[in-house]
Amino acid sequence: MRCIKAYIYIMLQSEYWTCKVTIKPEVDASFWENAEKLLLWKKSIPLGIAMEIADRFNANETNMWIDMGIVRSIGERTVNIFGKWLGRRGRRLWSRKRKGSGEGREEGRKREDDQLALGRLAEIISQARNELNWWTGQGMSTLDMREALAADRHERGGSARGVERAPVQALAAAAQLAAAALQGRALLRGEAHALLEGTAAAGAVPTLDKDAALQLASLLGLIQLRSAVSTARASREAGWPQRAQRGLRCLRCGSGEEQLHRTPCAACGREACAYCTACLTMGRSRECELLLLGAAGATSSSSSQSPPQKQRLAHWGLSPAQAAAAEAALHFIEQPSRPAPSHSTESSRVAPTRTLDANQTSFLLWAVTGAGKTEMTFPLVESILLRGGKALIATPRRDVVLELNPRIRKAFPEYSVVTLYGGSEQRWEPGDITLATTHQLLRFHHAFDLVILDELDAFPYHNNPQLHYAADKSCAPTGYRILLSATPPVELQQLARRGRLAHARVPVRFHRHSLPVPRLLSTPNVGQMLDKRQLPRRLRVAMLCSLERGAQLFVFVQRISQVERMAQLLQTTLNLLQVAGTSSQDPERVEKVQRFRAGAIRILVTTTILERGVTIPRSDVFILDADGQLFDEASLVQMAGRAGRSSDDPNGSVIFCAKERTRSQMMAVHHIKKMNRIARAKGYFRPI
Amino acid sequence: MNGFTFYHLRQQVVKYAGTTLGLLGPSAQLCPLCGKTAKSLSHKKLSAQQAPLGSLSPSFAKSLCRNCLADIPWIYKVKCRICGRGAVCPDCIRRSDTAFVLNRSAVQYSEPMRELLAKYKYRGNETLAPYLGEMLLHPLAEMTRELSGRLGIRAGSPWSEIWHAITYVPVSSERAEERGFNQAEKLAVMVSQNTEIPLCHLLVRLRHSEKQSFKTRSARMRDMNSLFAVRAGSMKQFLLMHNRRKECGAPRILLVDDIYTTGSTIQACAEALQKADTSPMDIYALTWARS
Structure with a gap:
């Protein structure tokens, strides 16, 4: 999805300046109708940086007003910087202010505050330029948002082609709908747009600008707009030094710096705009990409009128x-x-x-x-x-x-x-x-x-x-x-x-029979079997036994490369045609598993890929190379769990074939035996 | 959950143990193409491999897993002298007025390659760029050898003597904003870094056309008219530099793109380049995949 242009503005409200980020300045301008002053930074700023600047400005704010005296004394310097960065318009403002000392004192003080706040903003922006390695080009300046808006409107009114801006009420309704649709979600901007398009409710107001609705929803506090990859706020809250290395984090998947990759970005124009490589398959989460966090969607009430637990x-x-x-x-x-959760519900x-x-x-x-x-x-x-x-x-x-x-x-x-x-x-x-x-x-x-x-x-x-x-x-x-x-x-x-x-x-299966305990069988490893082209006698006998009692066989091997060859070996030595092999690289896997389920395949040679999920009513399990590295306790237990699944045939056999007894095998056997012991002690087994 | 504290702790232990052990044993890296831990080919097997691995840096073949390496359908034998296809090609017989000399591609556009390109181009996995870029060195080496034979230049002379500039197919600003990067430019940058052929930003795309992959052959051809233009400044500078050289033959320019399908994009870019100067240029297309 196309990256987004973000703007920052500072706002004076009850003698207090705050810096805010917006993706739709028009919406903010009409939202803050009662603000004393609204000044918009004219140039758009990459989203991540805009957020950072606003954070810094607002963090400074408190300190600034405490140290007001100091600020006033260094005011001259700040304003100089401001003059340097603000360009022509800013300088003109500045000089006019100097000349216009004859105006009312009150007016003068206010304007001075303006200059101070702007100066600080300019300073933070220039700081950000240096620290965050971001180049904006020349001509930075601010303008009064409401004036600009009025002028814009006038212009549009004059020209017939101008699109009528959505009426305030419709926009508010759209914002509410958007917030409701986004409840409990964390979406990139493109995904959010797709969501709004898909929901029937938002379809009722199709002409409305979705970004405007989202911006309004965020102003109303219904959703949060964040930069998808941004500084972890937690580090600041935990009181870590602010100037510590700027650690970025993907807010969507939580990955830290090692998963982030910085590239020049044509969308925001930065030389090094970070994106997250860990969750790339779900759409690119990037520093200049917007992540929308909906309000908590959970609504359960603890006071329940439901029937007692036993009954339910x-x-x-x-x-x-x-x-x-x-x-x-x-x-x-x-x-x-x-x-109550001890932390705030801060998402980052x-x-x-x-x-x-x-x-x-x-x-x-x-x-x-x-x-x-x-x-x-x-x-x-x-x-x-x-x-x-x-x-x-x-x-x-x-x-x-x-x-x-x-x-x-x-x-x-x-x-x-x-x-x-x-x-x-x-x-x-x-x-x-x-x-x-x-x-x-x-x-x-x-x-x-x-x-x-x-x-x-x-x-x-x-x-x-x-x-x-x-x-x-x-x-x-x-x-x-x-x-x-x-x-x-x-x-x-x-x-x-x-x-x-x-x-x-x-500790017990639903059919209330004990878990089959694996039997250990000493055999050569699979490589040797394949080289000699013969199965060890005891293994062959065990397999024939299983086949005779009408069971289907899972044969697990370690390597994908062994699957096919083992299947062929079994086919010839057991003189049986219904043998197949499958692995993660087999395009016909789904089909083969289906045929195995249907009973058309008697023996399926496979790897750990089928250790879970496939349930065959009457099945025995043979694990070859059970001493191999790839089979740990958990996967041995899972593979053993393929046997004896149905109540008709609860006592399937599980055989670990290996050259050596390894810890994993012993642990797996121990694990299974222990579960059976617990089940017996609790009397869970079906009485015979 | 608390399990995750321990989980992370263990992660740390595993990580550091891994790095320490990694210093001792052979490193098990993640394959950049498939993202899995898989063994790369051993040294012996690597050297036993045929070209094109010869023209690539040894680190390239070593950093990929053997499955991915085996999946790459390199174009060894060029059947069509113009478009570099591995098969006889009706397009080039039909065409009479190519503005470029020839095209060479690194790989056939097979299914795994399509997926790989999608990962890079549409999913935005820019970490793939160095690897894809390096794959272009194989057809470039072949092309250079062919050309130096024809021009009578000594075989060992540096590539920057044979190629005067490398440029790329531009994307529209809308597409660049959407995608965040120009996939062809990144490949060109990689080739330029590896060969020291100077990179020139010679072209711009004037308008935003629909995605090529949704169009038929004739629609593509029609669409390409005046889609590209030359950046006058860069072009002028390049020509000045070129004319200052002693041997004043036609400039040889490499034009890089990710994929060559009908050649209409390359043709349009080449036409735009040819129009920029009265004397003709030799434009050679270097593309990653030939579909």
Whole structure:
């Protein structure tokens, strides 16, 4: 989207100068009708710099008036600088002021204040020019906004081609609509325009300038206009030295300097205008690009008239283990009072500073593979919806979003459901329940009362601070987060153990049978098998056994390059045609998985790409090279979780084939056994 | 959430441990094209690779992962002497009045290349510019060799002696504002930096035309009339400089663009350049992809 020209102006109101940034000066001019003075800097300024200048001016302001005496004494110098930068018009003003000493004293003082304020602005601007390496060209000057506006209007009135400016009331209505549509969103300017275009409400006033509506909404305090990449305000609030290195941050994904890339920008004309490389796929977030932050969208009321928890839980038909966990989570998100967030709701908070109160609002649902996590979240979503709030379910993969959609719609027929993923058609629709892929979270800001994060430890969350930031940001300050995982990262496990993170464990599958415990089988590694073109006898026997009992086989290998060759080897040695291999680079992956689901493929050779998500009723799992580096405890547990998913065949077999016993394998076995132990102790298993 | 404190802490540890270990072992960089951590080719395999990697700096091939490197459909054998296509070309047979001498492109415009160009041009991933720019060195080297043979210039002489200027296809100011940069200019800058051929900003685009990719062949041709003009000042300066040289042949100018489809853009730019001076110029087009 085209970058935007920003303007700054200073305004005198009850003897107090403030500097403001605008994208539509006309709107500001009519908005501040009662201001004593409005002076607009004539040249447009790159947005990021304009914001910085306004911040500096306003930060100085307080000090300035305290030290008024000093200021007056150095006034001469300031004004000189001002004269230097203001160009011809400014100098003329200045000289006229000198000459016109005969005017009333009051008038003179006022004008002197003007000059002082302008001088300071000019000084800050020239400072910014030096420090921020920004070149504007010559001819900087200010003009009185209202005069200019009047002149402009006159000119337009005179010429027939002039477009009539939107009437004030219509503009106000448009601003209100825009603010409502932007609620809970964090959008770049282009996205905001698309959103306004898409919403039916704004379509009613199509001729209105969208920027004008947005500017008015921001003046009314309904939305915030920010530069998408800007200095982290938190550092200042935390009292860090102001002159410390100007650390920029992408306000949308939270990335710091190392993710930013500076290039000459043809839009704002700067030599080094930073953009964020981390969230580039969602549109370019840039220093001179506008980011619009809507007001918090969360609306849930804590005083609920809903039926008691037990009663609400009952109709979801959960297993005892599921019900217990869901009840704990329900209790957590319905706690009567909770400490108000200690921070302000400032959006640009830096990720690490936010964490102290964050764990008070998070709940970890640690549920084994096949426990029925989705069903457990239904009562939670219901609780939020009953209180009039909004819920989000975020999952890493698009196919999960698509699969979840009908289930959610069926469970909550009277609420609106929006699905968001790359290329989704419901991009700009508001809904009570939002189903989204994780990247879509970047476009939200304090929007949801309940954020449910599925597969927290999987790609792309894993090692991706941007998505963690986005997940945090999308949750309202008074909202709650539910983290779902079968294999939570070690840090979260530790926190849960220490009692610093509320959590509930679901140690048993929904069918109430124990998890299959992996069997360790000593075999040569895959490379050797492929070289010799033969399978070790014990592995072959185990596979034939599985085939005989009618199971389908998952065969996991470490490398993509081994997939095809292994599939061929299995085909010849087992004398079976229905063998296929697939990997992340296979264009026919979706198709092959479908055929595997349908039973047309008996053995599927694959990599960790299929460690989650694919459920086959009667399946056995063979993990080759289980001692390899790419298979850690979590992925071994996930892969093992592909077996015994259905209640018809709960005892599938899992075999770790490896040359060596590694810590990961032992930990995975330990993990699974422990879950079974807990389930047995709690009496969750189906009585035989 | 609190988990994230630890998360970040661990990130830090991993980061620093990574840098320390990185000093000891072979570095595992992220591939600039696909963004994944993947191994680059080993030294042995690199040297075993055929041209064009020979004309690129070794750091180029080393910084890309092997998958991305394998995905690049280099144009090795030029079939059409004019437009540099890898196949026989009906366009050039049809055309009679080319204002440029020939075009050479680095790669075929395959699907992965289309995606790569989209990442750079439309998504705005400017970090790709150095790599795409460097890829142009391969066709430039070929072109230079061909030309120096024809001109009878010693093969080893610097490229700046053979090429008098390098310029690029301009974009309209609207497009520049929207995109933030001119993709062809950035490529030209990269080539100029690598070869020391002087970069001249010779052209401007007069009006804003619709995106080329939505138009048919004939529509493109029609549209191109008087779309470009010469920057009089830069042109004058360039000609002055050129005429001051001793050997006063026709100036040889390299015209850089990202993609050559029908050649109408290159043709229009070349025409505009030719009009600027009474004596003819030799304009050679250097494009990143040939579709």
